[in-house]
Amino acid sequence: MNPTDVDTEGLPDFIIIGAQKSGTSSLHGILARHPGVFIPPREIFFFDVDDVEQHPDFFVRTGDGWTDHDFERDLAAYLAWYRGMFEDARPGQMIGEDSTTYLASRAAPGRIAAMLPEVKLIALLRDPVTRAYSHYWHTVSTGRATMTFEESLQAGRGNLITRGRYLEQIERYLAHFGSGSLKIILFEEFVSDEQSTVDGVCAFLGLEPSIDLATVDPHKNRASPPLSLPARLLVNRLFQRFTAKSYRGRIPNMPSYDPGSLRSRIEKHPLARRLADGYESLRPRRRYPAMKPETRSHLEGVFRRLNAGLSELIGRDVSEHWPYMSG
Numbered sequence: 001m002n003p004t005d006v007d008t009e010g011l012p013d014f015i016i017i018g019a020q021k022s023g024t025s026s027l028h029g030i031l032a033r034h035p036g037v038f039i040p041p042r043e044i045f046f047f048d049v050d051d052v053e054q055h056p057d058f059f060v061r062t063g064d065g066w067t068d069h070d071f072e073r074d075l076a077a078y079l080a081w082y083r084g085m086f087e088d089a090r091p092g093q094m095i096g097e098d099s100t101t102y103l104a105s106r107a108a109p110g111r112i113a114a115m116l117p118e119v120k121l122i123a124l125l126r127d128p129v130t131r132a133y134s135h136y137w138h139t140v141s142t143g144r145a146t147m148t149f150e151e152s153l154q155a156g157r158g159n160l161i162t163r164g165r166y167l168e169q170i171e172r173y174l175a176h177f178g179s180g181s182l183k184i185i186l187f188e189e190f191v192s193d194e195q196s197t198v199d200g201v202c203a204f205l206g207l208e209p210s211i212d213l214a215t216v217d218p219h220k221n222r223a224s225p226p227l228s229l230p231a232r233l234l235v236n237r238l239f240q241r242f243t244a245k246s247y248r249g250r251i252p253n254m255p256s257y258d259p260g261s262l263r264s265r266i267e268k269h270p271l272a273r274r275l276a277d278g279y280e281s282l283r284p285r286r287r288y289p290a291m292k293p294e295t296r297s298h299l300e301g302v303f304r305r306l307n308a309g310l311s312e313l314i315g316r317d318v319s320e321h322w323p324y325m326s327g
Contacts, residue, residue, distance in 0.1 A: 001075045003114040010086055014096045014120040014205055015112065017173070018103030020163055021134040022126035022187045028098045030198055033216055036207050038089035039096040046082045046097075047071075047112050048105035049251060054159065055101065058247060062255050069253055071111065077252045084259055094205060104163045106172065113176035120205060121177065126187035127322045128164030128303040133291050135160055137225050146237045148229070150295055167307045170314060184314050188321040225288050300324040 016024050031037050048054050050069035060067050071078060086095050102108040103123055112119060126134075132153075139145040139158050153160055173182055183204045190197045199209040226232035249256040304324055311317050311325070319326035 001079070003075065003111060006079065006115050008116060010083055010089070011095065011116060012086070012097050012119060013094045014122065015102065015116075016096065016098030016100075016122045016124070017108070018100040018123060018163075019125055019131060019166070019169075020100035020104075021131050021138060022100075022124040023185070023190050024098050024100050024124055027122070027124065027185075027190070027198075027201065030194075030211055030213070030216060031096060031201070034202070034207060034211055036092070036094055036210075037096060038086065038093040039098070040085045043099045043101075044082065044085055044097050045099045045101060045251075046078060047099070047108040047115075048101055049078060051101070051105045051107050053162075054105050058251065058254070060248070060255070067253055067255065069251075071107070074252065081252050081259060094207065101163075103169050103173075104159065104165070109172045109176045119181070121173065121182045122185065122201065122204070123170065123173070123182060124185045124187055124190065125166050125318075128166065128307065129291075129296060129299045129322075129324075131164055131187075132160040132299060133288065135163065137288055140226065140229065140232055140236070141224060143236050143240055146233055146240065148233070150292070153295070153299075161302065161306075164303055165306050167310045167313060170310070174313075184316070186316065186318065186321055225286055227286075229289075 016027060018024060028039060032039050032041075045055060045058075049058065050071045052059055058067070058069055085097070089095050099108075102112070112121075133149065135158065136145060136149045136152060139152075144158065145152060147155060147157065152158060170182075170184070183201065185197060185201070195213050198211055198213060202209040202211070248254050249258060251257060301324075307318075307325065311319065
């Protein structure tokens with residue numbers, strides 16, 4: 001099956017492509033409240049399902065050997081699974097999805113362009129230094145991190161640096177899409193004026209700006225660092241296979257995959273999203289401990305070099321929000 005020959009009826013009209021820990025979950029949650037939008041409750045990762053750099057946990061070893069993903073070889077199976085994510089959309093609704101690895105994936109831009117050439121894309125960019133730190137604490141809470149932040153950086157764990165290489169990521173998308181197909185939002189502007197940002201997204205998508213954020217809690221996937229980092233890292237090391245988030249059973253070619261399973265049906269049910277939102281609102285909120293000054297200084301230098309020219313590329317002076325980029 002050739003991606004360019006796929007019937008696009010019932011597939012997304014827009015995709016939130018990332019970056020991770022940059023407000024994508026919040027924007028997803030807000031757009032899901034719009035009556036003219038259908039968006040599945042969780043990330044899908046269809047266009048980069050076989051990207052081992054972004055998804056090493058999709059390639060797991062079982063008693064029968066390693067699981068294997070190949071987007072081109074098994075496109076028919078992946079596409080059937082992907083379509084199933086949107087089958088509950090009502091007639092006339094705009095369909096969307098978000099997958100926070102698409103921005104960083106080398107495979108996703110070309111595949112999206114081949115299958116959905118008219119799709120609209122939304123990228124949220126956050127100060128890559130604070131993004132990396134927030135990303136690290138996310139891996140702590142999901143059971144993946146077994147080292148300190150500094151040790152993880154030195155070991156190259158978890159894409160902490162690579163997912164902040166915005167310059168090359170945006171260039172890859174612009175090589176396949178015109179600038180009018182891509183809306184770039186700076187996280188810092190989003191959090192300072194959420195209503196204006198959401199109204200701008202609605203205008204970009206051709207939707208009526210009918211979401212009043214005074215009636216919506218827009219903050220999703222907020223941080224909740226552990227009381228003791230050393231204790232949590234020890235738990236993660238001892239029980240990583242049990243505590244780490246698993247995609248088994250959720251994706252074709254993964255062990256125990258069953259699209260009709262009770263778990264799959266529950267996850268797609270609107271009540272599951274409401275319950276998840278309720279749990280989210282009850283979670284205790286704590287601030288991360290401050291990043292070590294020498295680590296911050298090091299990362300600022302790294303990202304200043306990696307993203308040199310980003311302001312010119314996107315037509316926005318990012319140094320207004322990331323001052324070290326003016327150097």
